[in-house]
Amino acid sequence: MPADLTEQVSEATLRSLLTCKDKPQATEGDPALARCLKIAAHVFNAWTGCGARPAGLADRFLDGSIDVLESFVRSSPQPSEQNDRLDSPDALLRTSPGSTRREVRDSRPAGLPQLEVRQAAELSYDAFVHEYMAPNRPVLIQSAANDWKAMRDWVTADGGVDIDFFEAQFGSAHVWVTDTGRQHSGCGSRRDMTVAEFAQYWRRFQAGQERDILYLKDWHFANEFPGYKAYQLPHYFREDWLNEYYDMRQSAARTAPAAPAHECGDGATEAAGEPSRRQADIVTSDYRFVYLGPKGTWTPLHADVLRSYSWSTNVCGRKRWLLLPPQHTHLLYDRFGREMAPDFGLGPETACADVLQQFPNLERAAQLVIECIQEPGDTIFVPSGWHHTVENLADTLSINHNWLNGYNIHWGWELLQREYQEAAEAIEDCRPMCEPAEFEGLVQRNLAANCGLDYRSMADFVGAIAQRELAAIRRPGGPLPQLLAHAFNLQRAGFVLKGLAEAMARSQCASGGAIEFGWIPGGSSDDSRRAMQLVQ
Numbered sequence: 001m002p003a004d005l006t007e008q009v010s011e012a013t014l015r016s017l018l019t020c021k022d023k024p025q026a027t028e029g030d031p032a033l034a035r036c037l038k039i040a041a042h043v044f045n046a047w048t049g050c051g052a053r054p055a056g057l058a059d060r061f062l063d064g065s066i067d068v069l070e071s072f073v074r075s076s077p078q079p080s081e082q083n084d085r086l087d088s089p090d091a092l093l094r095t096s097p098g099s100t101r102r103e104v105r106d107s108r109p110a111g112l113p114q115l116e117v118r119q120a121a122e123l124s125y126d127a128f129v130h131e132y133m134a135p136n137r138p139v140l141i142q143s144a145a146n147d148w149k150a151m152r153d154w155v156t157a158d159g160g161v162d163i164d165f166f167e168a169q170f171g172s173a174h175v176w177v178t179d180t181g182r183q184h185s186g187c188g189s190r191r192d193m194t195v196a197e198f199a200q201y202w203r204r205f206q207a208g209q210e211r212d213i214l215y216l217k218d219w220h221f222a223n224e225f226p227g228y229k230a231y232q233l234p235h236y237f238r239e240d241w242l243n244e245y246y247d248m249r250q251s252a253a254r255t256a257p258a259a260p261a262h263e264c265g266d267g268a269t270e271a272a273g274e275p276s277r278r279q280a281d282i283v284t285s286d287y288r289f290v291y292l293g294p295k296g297t298w299t300p301l302h303a304d305v306l307r308s309y310s311w312s313t314n315v316c317g318r319k320r321w322l323l324l325p326p327q328h329t330h331l332l333y334d335r336f337g338r339e340m341a342p343d344f345g346l347g348p349e350t351a352c353a354d355v356l357q358q359f360p361n362l363e364r365a366a367q368l369v370i371e372c373i374q375e376p377g378d379t380i381f382v383p384s385g386w387h388h389t390v391e392n393l394a395d396t397l398s399i400n401h402n403w404l405n406g407y408n409i410h411w412g413w414e415l416l417q418r419e420y421q422e423a424a425e426a427i428e429d430c431r432p433m434c435e436p437a438e439f440e441g442l443v444q445r446n447l448a449a450n451c452g453l454d455y456r457s458m459a460d461f462v463g464a465i466a467q468r469e470l471a472a473i474r475r476p477g478g479p480l481p482q483l484l485a486h487a488f489n490l491q492r493a494g495f496v497l498k499g500l501a502e503a504m505a506r507s508q509c510a511s512g513g514a515i516e517f518g519w520i521p522g523g524s525s526d527d528s529r530r531a532m533q534l535v536q
Helices: 011-019 031-048 054-062 065-075 101-107 125-133 149-153 163-170 195-206 241-255 267-271 277-281 326-332 353-358 362-366 409-426 428-433 436-451 455-474 480-506 525-535
Strands: 117-119 139-142 174-179 190-194 214-219 288-293 298-302 309-316 319-324 370-374 379-382 387-392 396-403
Touching: 125 139, 125 379, 163 195, 174 195, 190 195, 195 214, 214 298, 241 396, 241 455, 319 326, 319 379, 326 362, 326 387, 353 362, 409 428, 409 436, 409 455, 409 480, 428 436, 436 455, 455 480
Parallel strands: 117 139
Antiparallel strands: 139 379, 174 190, 174 214, 214 288, 288 396, 298 387, 309 379, 309 396, 319 370, 319 387
C-alpha cells in the first residue's frame, strides 16, 4: 500500500485489512476512511482469492495497480446521502447493465491519442535508448527499412504482397496459420500448411471463395532461410540477448557430440540438474518472425512472450495497433482478476453487453489506449508489458522480432517467477504422490511449456550473456563508454542470476547450489564463478 495512504490508517486497521480476517472498521464520523477501506478490502479479496494468497498483491505493486487503486479511491465522488453506508463496493466498479461494446467505442474521446513518430535519419541509437527503450516507451520509426531486400522482392509493383514470389521461392516451407475469424475469446485454432498451400488459399480468399480468415504467424523465416538475407537488423535493436543466445546454442549444437542416451532422463533427474533432451529442446528456435495476412486478420489482446521488447516492420500493407501502458493492465481483467478480455472493444470484433459485465473496467481501459496506424516501411517499437491488439487494415506482410537485454531482463525474470508459482499451484494435488525432485521436475516442465524457458534454461541464457560481458570487460584497451555498457549488462544479468540461484536452491533444483555455464564455447567453470562473484 502506498506510503501516503498508509499514514492515514492505523497499524491495527492495516493488519486487519491485509489479512482479511475481519472487515475493517473505521472510527465513527469518518465515512471517507470507511469507504477507502471497504473498497480496498473488496479489491484485495478479488485480487488474492479472499486473502488466501497475500503474495498475489506483489504483482499489483509491480504493474502499478495499487497506485491506480489509490488514485481511484481518492478521486471518486463521495457516496450520496441516500447510500452513505456503501454496502457493496461493486457499485463503484460496475458497468451499467445496458452497456454494449458499441458504447465503448462511442464513449471514448474523439480521436485516440496517437503514438509518437520519429524519422530514422533524425533518431540516433543513444537517443532511442534514453527516450524510449530505457523508459519503456513505444515509438513509431519511419524509413528504417528502405534498403531491405524484402522491400523489393516481396512487394508487387502496386504495393501489394507478391504471393507468387513466396510460392515460387519458399513454397515447400511449413508454416502455422490461425483462423482469426474464430478467436472471439482469444487465440483461434492453428493448422499446419505449406507456403504453397497458403498461397492457394490467399488467391481463393481474394476471389471471394474462402470464408476463413487465415493469418500466417510466427514463421521463423530468418532461421529457415539464413542465406536469403531479407533484411538488416535496425541498429536500434542490436542489443538482442535472446536471439544471440539462440545463435550461440545453434553454434554449440553444430560442434558438440551427440548426448549419450542415459542423459535423457525423467523429471527427477532433470530436477537434480542433469542435462536432458527436453532441456536441449526448450529453446528450439529463435524469436525472429514473418507475419502474413489478408485484410481483416488480427491478433487478440496480449503482452509479448517473456515480457520481451518487440519490433515490427511493415514490408507492405497497413496495421492498426492499440497499446495500453503497463500500469493499467489490471483494467483488462474480469471482476475476479483471473481472465483477460480478448480485445479493448475498439477492434474488429463486436460483442454483447455480457462482455462489459464480465470485464467491468474495459471502458476505462479503452479510454487509455494509444493508437498507431502503421504504413509500409514503418517500424514500431513495443516495450515490455504493454498489452496490445493488432488489426490488418489491408493485406499485410511484416517482419517481427522479440528480444531481451539489460533494460528489460527483469521483466522476463518477474514473469518467470509468477509462472513458476502458477505451475506449482496447478499440480499441487500431485505433490503427495511425488518425490520432491520429481514434483520439481514436473513444475519446471510445465514452466518451460508455458514460457519457453524454465529456471535452468533461464540460468543458461542469462549466464551466457554474463560470461560474454565479463570477457569483454577483461579485454584490454576498450573505450570507457563500451566498458561501462558491458558493466551495466553484467550487473543486470547478475541481478537475475542471483535471484535464480536463490530460487533454485530453495526448490532443490540446483546441484550443490552452483550454476555452471561450461557448455558455452570457450567458457569454463572458473569464468562462471568469477562472473557470479562480480555481479553479486
